[in-house]
Amino acid sequence: MSRTALRKTGEITISEEDFNKFREFFYRKTGISFESSKRYFVDKRLIDRVNATGSENFRSYFIMLRFQASGEELQFLTNAMTVNETYFMREEDQFKCLVDSILPEIMKRKAATRNRLIRIWSIPSSSGEEPYSIAMCLLERWADIHEWDIEIISSDIDTGILHKAKIGRYSERSIQKLPKAWLNKYFRRVGEGYQINDDLREAVEFTRVNLTEPADTRPYRNFDVIFCRNLLIYFDDVSRKTAAECFYDALTPGGFICLGHSESMSRISPLFKPRKFPEAVIYQRPLEAR
Structure with missing residues (x-):
């Protein structure tokens, strides 16, 4: 043409x-x-x-x-x-890895300090299924949750989808992979969909962030875990590298980042090292400075 x-x-x-x-x-x-x-x-x-x-x-x-x-x-x-299509408990093996492998390692590293805060960043938030899934997994599967303060922040560039995430109302398709007991415990039926309860909604802070704007990302620091799944596939090589540097700065030394199954940090940036856990391959910011 x-x-x-x-x-x-x-x-x-x-x-x-x-x-x-x-x-x-x-x-x-x-x-x-x-x-x-x-x-x-x-x-x-x-x-x-x-x-x-x-x-x-x-x-x-x-x-x-x-x-x-x-x-x-x-x-x-x-x-x-922006395309926002997801559902609860998507790529569930990474949630299992969070509870069974990542958090025990973080707790062990923090044991010698008085820091009882664990910070998790989910980006992009889409309509909220991922950060709410993280919250439910911690509440239902992590025995040590009551000994720690947990902060979950979820961000997106799309203000419209952030509004939907804060409301927390979902279709049958979104909740199809949720355990029935969790659905009954954390949701109520509203019309043809489901409304997530207020306690869970209040457990997640939603914010608007553009990963390519340093002014947006600069305040995001000292996270122990980042979930950034199926976002970098929409970026080119230059933008992916910029995002990787942003995530490096946002993580504490030794912190972890979870990418989508089709994404590989090793092909994007040498800043992170891959960790092969029993449940999934996760990437880690080294403890030593770069």
Whole structure:
């Protein structure tokens, strides 16, 4: 396809040249890189936002997007572009590894100090299934939970999905892998879905974070465990390396990061060492300084 070829959805057209300019701009702002195979997906959401803002055409919309002082439209567009599909207890072996292998090692390392706080960061939060799954696993499977203070923070770039996570209302599909006893204990039926209880909702703090913005990530430090699963597949090599450096700084020495099954930190950055536990392969920030 030539640079002047057009894609058309309804009455709005986006040239190949304009699309490439947008793709570069969005990448710089979010770290998310769109492959050519995603063109239809991206075009559709762009055109939805052109129409929603009453812009005359894509170029006028793009000018507004780049120069709007508040950044409000960029946030609306980011919310539209991010994919949030997950469910409770996804990749459950890592939750088992957290309880059976990672936490005992962290407790042993902290035994000589008076620090009884364990901090866990879940990013991206999506609609909350992962951080709430972590909380339930700790409550139900970790015998030492009452001897420690636990802080779970969950972050996402999508403000809309963060709002859904805070509400904590889920479909049948989201809860399909939950143990029945947990469903009965932590949820109540609401219409055709399920509402998570207030105690569990209050156990997780949700925050908006853009991993590519140092001002956003700088406050996130001294975590013992990070869950960042199935996010880096949307980044290119440069953004993945930036994210790895962010996670290194966010972890305490000896801290752990869990990635998705299709992701490998060894191919991204030499900062972490792989640890093969009985339940899963997890990556660790070395105890010694780099």
